Amino acid sequence: MSGLTDKVVVVTGAAQGTGRAHCERFAQEGADVIALDTDTATADLSATAALVERHGRRCITATADIRDGDEMTAAIDQGVEELGRLDVIVANAGIHATGAPTWEITEEAWHGTLDVNLTGTWHTVKAGVPHIGAEGGSVVIISSTNGLRGTANSAHYTASKHAVVGLARSLANELGAHQIRVNTVHPGAVGTAMVLNEATFRRLRPDLERPTAEDAAEVLRARNLLPVAWVEPVDVANAVVFLASDEARYITGTQLVVDAGLTQRTT
Ligand SMILES: NC(=O)c1ccc[n+]([C@@H]2O[C@H](COP(=O)([O-])OP(=O)(O)OC[C@H]3O[C@@H](n4cnc5c(N)ncnc54)[C@H](O)[C@@H]3O)[C@@H](O)[C@H]2O)c1
Known part of the structure; x- marks a missing residue:
């Protein structure tokens, strides 16, 4: 992939799973990383940083809960100050709360899921986008196959993952003139702790x-x-790196599915 050398990417949910894979793949492509996760994940964030540094790139780690807009702004401001720029935002952090029929989902599970998966994603782009410079950049939001179709017993997760597609489409309209592309990635099952x-x-x-x-x-x-x-975290990271690279320079406002054919199966 081209165009990522010496660029800076911020990744949320970077302490484990797919978020860690994004950090390592961007480092392999020559980018420096601002790796964010919750304060319960500091040891795991250090392991992510070690992976990035093994590829000769810098990694700034910070703890911030994406549900808290002020924390996110402070963490991204600090990371950008230390690394000098921001080119790519990977809004990856998310949760999958216990499933139930829609009419039995608790208030706590509903709001808890929307707060992280939707409002947290909005906080991430709100804090990050103003730092992207005049040469443009890329925003990649991790949705799900549940952002493209419904499944039973997951209305809170499904609604949140559809909602971030709308967020991405609006952002793509707002940012295209500034050479900032915005896309969503839709994994099927991924081999992480979430599954x-x-x-x-x-x-x-x-x-x-x-x-x-x-x-x-x-x-x-x-x-x-x-x-x-299931697909592996690196398979999702490969799609994200592609969307952030110059090879995807005219791709914006679209959805890239990485699901081993899950959503196309007819028999
Ligand atoms: N694993 C799957 O099968 C699958 C499928 C489709 C989409 N996804 C999406 O991929 C993304 C990554 O998931 P994963 O599989 O790596 O899961 P994971 O549970 O392994 O990792 C999620 C990360 O997000 C972080 N996080 C959770 N809540 C947070 C908060 N409030 N603030 C900051 N960080 C927070 C966690 O600490 C964790 O490091 C999520 O958005 C998820 O919805 C996953």
């Missing part, structure tokens, strides 16, 4: 008393066109 946990295994395999990852994988594999149960 690889006992509660998800039990939800996918209610027929088993103690389902394992392999038991859950059978169900997930059957939903995809390609013979894999």
Whole structure:
């Protein structure tokens, strides 16, 4: 990929999972990273920084809860001051709260999900966009296949992931004239803690008393066109790096799906 050498990218949810993969892939492409996550994730943020530094790039880590606009502004301001510029925003942090039919979702689960996945994403771009310089840049928002279609027992997550598509489309309209492109990425199941946990295994395999990852994988594999149960974090990071690179210079306001064919399966 071209155009990322010596650029600076901010990544939220950078302490683990896909966020960590974004940080490492951008470092491989020659970019420096501002890696943000919650204050419970500081040890993991250090491990992300070590991965970035292994590729000879700088990594500023900071803790900020994306639900708090002031914290996000302070963290991104500080990172930009230390690294000197900002070119790419990867709004990655998100949560997937326990599922329930729409009419049984609690107020806490509804607002908790919207606060992180939608308002937190807005805080991220609100704090980051004003730092992107005159030569332009790229904003990539991590949505989900649930940002393109509905699934049962996930109205809070699904609504939040559709909503960030609307946020991205508005931003793309506002920022195109400034050479800032805005796109969303839509992963299917990804092999991170969000999927690889006992509660998800039990939800996918209610027929088993103690389902394992392999038991859950059978169900997930059957939903995809390609013979894999989930994509890896690096597969999502590759899509993000592409969208941020010069190879995607005229791509804005669009949705890139990384789902092993999940949303196209017809039989
Ligand atoms: N894993 C999947 O199957 C999958 C599928 C589609 C989309 N996604 C999306 O990908 C993104 C990354 O998910 P992941 O799979 O790496 O999950 P993950 O749970 O491994 O990582 C999420 C990260 O976000 C951080 N985070 C959560 N709430 C935060 C907050 N309030 N403030 C700051 N940071 C916060 C967490 O600390 C964590 O580091 C999320 O937006 C998720 O919705 C994941």
